[in-house]
Amino acid sequence: MSELRRDPTTREWVIIASERAARPHSFRAPPRPRTTSREGCPFCPGRESETPPEVLVRPQNGPWRVRVVPNLYAALTPGGSTERRIVDGHFMTMDGVGAHEVVIETPDHEQPIGLMTKDEVFDILVVYQQRYLALKEDPSIRFVVIFKNHGPRAGTSLEHPHSQIVATPIAPPQVRRRFEIATEHYDARGRCVYCELVEWEQQAGRRVVMESDGFLVIHPYASRSPFETWIVPKAHLPCFASTKQEEFLQLATILGTTLRKIYHALGDPDFNYIVHTAPVEDEDNPYFHWHVQIVPRLTTVAGFEMGSGIYINTALPEETARFIRELPDD
Amino acid sequence: MSELRRDPTTREWVIIASERAARPHSFRAPPRPRTTSREGCPFCPGRESETPPEVLVRPQNGPWRVRVVPNLYAALTPGGSTERRIVDGHFMTMDGVGAHEVVIETPDHEQPIGLMTKDEVFDILVVYQQRYLALKEDPSIRFVVIFKNHGPRAGTSLEHPHSQIVATPIAPPQVRRRFEIATEHYDARGRCVYCELVEWEQQAGRRVVMESDGFLVIHPYASRSPFETWIVPKAHLPCFASTKQEEFLQLATILGTTLRKIYHALGDPDFNYIVHTAPVEDEDNPYFHWHVQIVPRLTTVAGFEMGSGIYINTALPEETARFIRELPDD
Numbered sequence: 293m294s295e296l297r298r299d300p301t302t303r304e305w306v307i308i309a310s311e312r313a314a315r316p317h318s319f320r321a322p323p324r325p326r327t328t329s330r331e332g333c334p335f336c337p338g339r340e341s342e343t344p345p346e347v348l349v350r351p352q353n354g355p356w357r358v359r360v361v362p363n364l365y366a367a368l369t370p371g372g373s374t375e376r377r378i379v380d381g382h383f384m385t386m387d388g389v390g391a392h393e394v395v396i397e398t399p400d401h402e403q404p405i406g407l408m409t410k411d412e413v414f415d416i417l418v419v420y421q422q423r424y425l426a427l428k429e430d431p432s433i434r435f436v437v438i439f440k441n442h443g444p445r446a447g448t449s450l451e452h453p454h455s456q457i458v459a460t461p462i463a464p465p466q467v468r469r470r471f472e473i474a475t476e477h478y479d480a481r482g483r484c485v486y487c488e489l490v491e492w493e494q495q496a497g498r499r500v501v502m503e504s505d506g507f508l509v510i511h512p513y514a515s516r517s518p519f520e521t522w523i524v525p526k527a528h529l530p531c532f533a534s535t536k537q538e539e540f541l542q543l544a545t546i547l548g549t550t551l552r553k554i555y556h557a558l559g560d561p562d563f564n565y566i567v568h569t570a571p572v573e574d575e576d577n578p579y580f581h582w583h584v585q586i587v588p589r590l591t592t593v594a595g596f597e598m599g600s601g602i603y604i605n606t607a608l609p610e611e612t613a614r615f616i617r618e619l620p621d622d
Numbered sequence: 623m624s625e626l627r628r629d630p631t632t633r634e635w636v637i638i639a640s641e642r643a644a645r646p647h648s649f650r651a652p653p654r655p656r657t658t659s660r661e662g663c664p665f666c667p668g669r670e671s672e673t674p675p676e677v678l679v680r681p682q683n684g685p686w687r688v689r690v691v692p693n694l695y696a697a698l699t700p701g702g703s704t705e706r707r708i709v710d711g712h713f714m715t716m717d718g719v720g721a722h723e724v725v726i727e728t729p730d731h732e733q734p735i736g737l738m739t740k741d742e743v744f745d746i747l748v749v750y751q752q753r754y755l756a757l758k759e760d761p762s763i764r765f766v767v768i769f770k771n772h773g774p775r776a777g778t779s780l781e782h783p784h785s786q787i788v789a790t791p792i793a794p795p796q797v798r799r800r801f802e803i804a805t806e807h808y809d810a811r812g813r814c815v816y817c818e819l820v821e822w823e824q825q826a827g828r829r830v831v832m833e834s835d836g837f838l839v840i841h842p843y844a845s846r847s848p849f850e851t852w853i854v855p856k857a858h859l860p861c862f863a864s865t866k867q868e869e870f871l872q873l874a875t876i877l878g879t880t881l882r883k884i885y886h887a888l889g890d891p892d893f894n895y896i897v898h899t900a901p902v903e904d905e906d907n908p909y910f911h912w913h914v915q916i917v918p919r920l921t922t923v924a925g926f927e928m929g930s931g932i933y934i935n936t937a938l939p940e941e942t943a944r945f946i947r948e949l950p951d952d
Contacts, residue, residue, distance in 0.1 A: 293702050293719030296792065304795055307697050307718055367637050367934050372623050380826035382818070383843045388624030388637055439925025447924025458926050460656070462626070465634055466931025469799075488712070497711035513713045566929035587928065593779025596697070596770025596788050598917065599896035601796025604697045 297555075299514035301485055306514045307604045312607050316615035319518050319590050321561040330401045333453035336427045347393060348422060350415055358419045359396040360457075367458060372431045377481035389432050391459040395419055401452050404442070404560065406551030414544035420457070420567065421540070424533040425431070427459040428572045434463045435443055435571045437522035438532070443562025445589040455565075456519070463571035471570070474579040479508045486526050486581030499613045501553075506539050507546045511609035517591050519558065519616070521550060523584040528572035532582040547584065553619050554588060562589040630842035633803055637934045638846045644936050646945035649848050649920050651891040660731045665689075665782035667729045678752060680745055686744065688749045690787075696722035697788060704762045704791045719762050725749055730819060731782050734772070734890065736881030742875035749868070750787070750897065755861040757789040758902045760846045760871040765901045768862070770904065773892025775919040793901035801900070804909040811835045816911030817858050829943045832880065833870040839880055840940035841946070842910055846935035847921050849888065849946070860900035863911040877914065883949050884918060892919040939943040 295308045334342040337355070342398035362369075368390030375481045376386050397405060397416050405413060420438050427436055440455035441448040448454075448599070455578040493499055501521065502509040508524050523546055529535065554561065564587050570580040597603050625638045659722035664672040667685070678690040692699075696785060698720030706716050727735060729747050735743060748767050757766055758880040770777040770785035778784075823829055823840045831851065838854050853876060865873070884891065894917050900910040927933050 293699055295696060296712040296716045296718055298855040300713065305792055309695075309697050309718070367624060367639050369623055380822065380828075380843070382822045383630065384628040386626045388639070412809045419719050435930070437926060439929050445922070447922040456925065460930065460931070460932065462635055463929040464932050465632075492707075498710075503902045513710070535856040552823065564925040564928055566925050568929065581827040586872075587927075592775070592777040593923065594771045595786065595894040595896050596767060598894055599898065600703055600765070600788070600790065602790065602794050611663075 295336050297514040299512065300477075301473060302481060304514070304516075306516050308348075308515075308603055308608060313519070316518075316557075316607065316612045319369040319561075319588075319607065321559045321590070323559070333401055333450075333452050335394075335396045335450065335454060336401050343394070344615045347426075348419060350419055353381075354603070356399065358398070358415050358592055360393050360419060361396070363392040363394050363456065365410060368392050368460065370430065380618065386461065389461040391427055391433075391457070393423060393457045395423070395455045395457065397453040397455060404453055404555060405440075405550070406548065406553075406555035410541070410544045410548060410587055411515055413548045414541055416455070417540045417547075418537075420534065421533045423457050424569075427457070428533075429466060430459070432571060433459045435460045435467060436569070438569075439568040440563075442564070443560075443561035445590070446564045457595060463573075464520050467571060470568070471580055472575065474581070478579045484528050484581050486524055486583060488524055490524055490619060496609045499570060501613050501616045502546065502550065504542050504546055506542045507544060509550055511613040515605055515607075515609045515612075516603035517587060517589075517605055519554065519561075519588045519612050520591065520605075520609075521586040521616075523547060523550065523552070523586070526579065528581055530577060531575040531583060532567050532569040534575065535582075546604055549621050550586065552622065553616050554586065557616060557619055558590070560587055562601045563587060564589065627844040629842065630807075631803060632800060634844070634846075635674050635932050636846050637932060637940060639936050640938055641933055644848070646848075646937065646942045647889075649891075649918075650889055651889045651920070653889070654876070663731055663780075663782050665724075665726045665780065665784060673724070673726075677756075678749060680749055682931065688728070688745050688747060690723050690753055691726070693722040693724050693786065698722050698790060700760065702762075709821045716791065719791040721757055721760070721763070721787070723753060723757075723787045725753070725785045727783040727785060728831050734783055734885060735770075735828065736878065736883075736885035738878060740871070740874045740878060743878045744786070744871055747870045747874055747877075748867075750785075750861045751865065753787050754899075757787065758863075762791045763792045763902060765797060766899070766924065768897040768899075770893075770895045772894070773890075773919070775892035776894045785935045793903075796829070797901060799902065800898070801910055802912070808909045810862065814908060814911050816854055816913060820854055820856055828940045831883075831943050831946045832876065833875055834872050836869050839876060840910065843939060843944040845935055845937075845939040845942075846933035847917060847919075847935055849884065849891075849918045849920065849942050850935075850939075851884070851916040851946075853877060853880065853916070853926060857910065858911055860907060860912060861905040861911040862897050862899040864905065865912075879951050882952065883946050884916065887946060887949055888918055888920070894919065894936060 344359040350358045372387030372389040431589045569582040680688045698787040702717030702719040766789045899912040
């Protein structure tokens, strides 16, 4: 018989289909067909003129290591009004105000983040922070989401390593709900739910993949899909961009090692990662706690998930966590 | 500049990226590779012994037209306890109690629902209703979701036309939220939000695809993806299974025609449909209103959607609705 598990941070249930649970090694992806080549790649050095002008480059002199440019196909753009308007008598609309940027993570077309050095990953994290801090200065911005799409099943056809930053003029309802649950937990228990989660997972131990002074890496209890991975800072901090440099150095190691292990274990799978952080106006409260979620795209969301919000996971987080934990770090 | 639109039934925002909006005809899918053949198909006539014994067959005598069998890889199964238990000190779990059934919609391996006769579609709808009514008799069942996955991008590798029914021992949080929004709307306006939506869309007209005495078919104002289609009954009714036979006859025509138009317009695209209905214990209140959502799987959910819950739709619902509306019915 399968098992229903409840995520304490979202209160969503998942089905762990343990009877048909696949062994961790069986999720290895088939080799990925090459979708683009260096030839036409607009993110490779020498083709800087094919992107919009950069908003940030690191370092400022000499050959670039990380570049940030507005997305040529931006979902949201600066300017416009945040006023809500009514159309067709009853429906609410507003301008697509915000920003949509691409972080070109490396000049090397074939260097996935999992195979970068610690310093290279650190550069990317610092760029995320700098752009977050710059974007939130726009008074129309309510929320900033930093994410990476790697591979076609994760929503990108561009091979060159890149991530994206979208600044939205609303705090999305999904983010509000996480926040409300964190607030209710705080009211009931007097502590942040993520701070408690770190302790609970440390005590249980069996879903821990890796740990450093400042971070815990887990396959969460109610993982929605196989090898879902959370990187949670141990210190309570609502906003990703408030992280100090020494923590980013640690995170660079932790993120790089985690992605490298996933790369080797699953054969460079398509994946997304998302930096979950507080809405801009809630950066300084004791409820929310930023963290990174990594989701290898090994399964397909289908009608059941769409109709119920309940995910079916065919892997046991305890088994996949052990599998990754026991792999060598390099 | 793009546009943000808010769905009045979920309060979720979507981005309509109208600047890069694709024209409706450009979403036509590439031809689908054949994934299975009649040869090994466990749902074809003559191989009834390869499925678990049927729980319903129609008609009861003679060659079957529709068969319902337990899913061989059931996510939830009858029996077990609905008691919540705590594991690892703090995490909530319960048995995977429920049911997971497959509706084999036709003996014909290559007969998609969009090309069936009205009577064939009617048979399927009546079977959905009969199984819903049977499953809810189990006191452990709180919610029943009826859905169809068509094609690999929609989560199935089995070609033979089939849909699925999952009965869950919880009312999922996502369903509760829709319900709460409908209840709040009812409290504020004294009417069901879906009843009002039908009138709003009839008045606006430009997102209407089709209409009959009892049903309205729309591409909703805040469509999350291109060609998302809702079939909404005009009469207020919380529970799908309370629908009367004459309405099912109408729905058979409406559903068949809608899927046939999508089949021809988009080249037999992968799609899901979901019957949204009230939780079992809320079947008789004035707030919720059952409806069908059809979602062609033309785009990929990526990091932005996962991190914000905001979908980016590159098609204008007004344009896709007109495109489908102007196609011939057959």
